[in-house]
Amino acid sequence: MDCRxxxxxxxxxxxxxxxxGDARQVRSHVEQGCPNCRERLYEAELALYVLLQPPHPxxxxxxxxxxxxxxxxxx
Amino acid sequence: xxxxxRRGSPFVTSEPTNERLMAQxxxxxxxxxxxxxxxxxxxxxxxxxxxxxxxxxxxAVLESVFxxxxxxxxxxxxxxxxxxxxxxxxxxxxxxxxxxxRRKLPVLHEQRVSRPADSRHxxxxxxxxxSARQGLVRKSLAQLPAPQRKILNLAVFEGYTEExxxxxxxxxxxxxxxELRAAFSFVRQRLHTLMGTWTAGI
Numbered sequence: 001m002d003c004r005x006x007x008x009x010x011x012x013x014x015x016x017x018x019x020x021g022d023a024r025q026v027r028s029h030v031e032q033g034c035p036n037c038r039e040r041l042y043e044a045e046l047a048l049y050v051l052l053q054p055p056h057p058x059x060x061x062x063x064x065x066x067x068x069x070x071x072x073x074x075x
Numbered sequence: 076x077x078x079x080x081r082r083g084s085p086f087v088t089s090e091p092t093n094e095r096l097m098a099q100x101x102x103x104x105x106x107x108x109x110x111x112x113x114x115x116x117x118x119x120x121x122x123x124x125x126x127x128x129x130x131x132x133x134x135a136v137l138e139s140v141f142x143x144x145x146x147x148x149x150x151x152x153x154x155x156x157x158x159x160x161x162x163x164x165x166x167x168x169x170x171x172x173x174x175x176x177r178r179k180l181p182v183l184h185e186q187r188v189s190r191p192a193d194s195r196h197x198x199x200x201x202x203x204x205x206s207a208r209q210g211l212v213r214k215s216l217a218q219l220p221a222p223q224r225k226i227l228n229l230a231v232f233e234g235y236t237e238e239x240x241x242x243x244x245x246x247x248x249x250x251x252x253x254e255l256r257a258a259f260s261f262v263r264q265r266l267h268t269l270m271g272t273w274t275a276g277i
Binding site: 014049060061069075 | 105108109112113116117118120121122124125134136137141142145146148156159160163164166168171183184201202205209212213216227230231234235236237238240255256259260262263266
């Protein structure tokens with residue numbers, strides 16, 4: 001499957017920044033099982049992960065952790 | 076649950092891997108979710124705060140993300156990415172959804188695609204490499220030209236679409252599209268250079 005024209009779009013697709021038409025093209029191509037697109041999506045996820053990493057993490061909250069663990073009981 | 080010791084090596088203790096913790100969460104081990112929280116919440120909180128500014132809303136996002144992780148794993152649905160990537164993108168998605176609601180902007184189109192949970196993707200290996208070269212990664216990405224950095228930040232951290240960025244900057248949509256594509260091409264190429272390629276063609 002020739003999908004080279006989609007290559008610049010994967011990060012923008014994951015961000016939700018594309019027009020509806022472009023987003024539809026990417027989604028339908030990936031959902032057809034294109035292995036190239038699937039690989040590119042993984043790369044795009046990795047690129048976004050890197051961009052989103054903060055230089056300085058903010059401390060943990062034991063109170064919130066306890067709250068989350070309480071919330072998930074029985075779910 | 077404390078730190079695990081390796082089977083057969085009672086004197087060697089090590090941090091459980093993310094994969095092991097995920098398997099334990101899938102077996103409904105709440106302590107394992109707690110360890111994942113300890114590991115990832117500080118970084119996620121900083122990222123969410125950058126997007127939302129509001130500490131109250133940021134806490135709500137963090138809670139919803141870890142609750143979603145629990146539901147997804149404990150109901151055996153698995154994740155479509157490694158846990159750090161899944162948590163980061165899910166948290167960003169939720170934070171941007173709230174930010175856009177605050178700004179009375181339309182809901183973004185669905186950003187997920189149907190694909191199976193897959194442990195075959197290159198995430199874990201690449202993430203270990205990136206982690207080891209974090210300083211170099213930051214230095215390299217800091218070389219992104221300023222105009223491209225500006226519109227990339229508008230897309231990544233402000234949650235604007237291409238069209239909205241063009242309106243914000245009063246620039247033609249075509250130029251904004253070109254700049255955004257060039258910015259991500261720069262990021263991809265730098266990452267490939269830093270990590271070595273795992274696919275051909277870029």
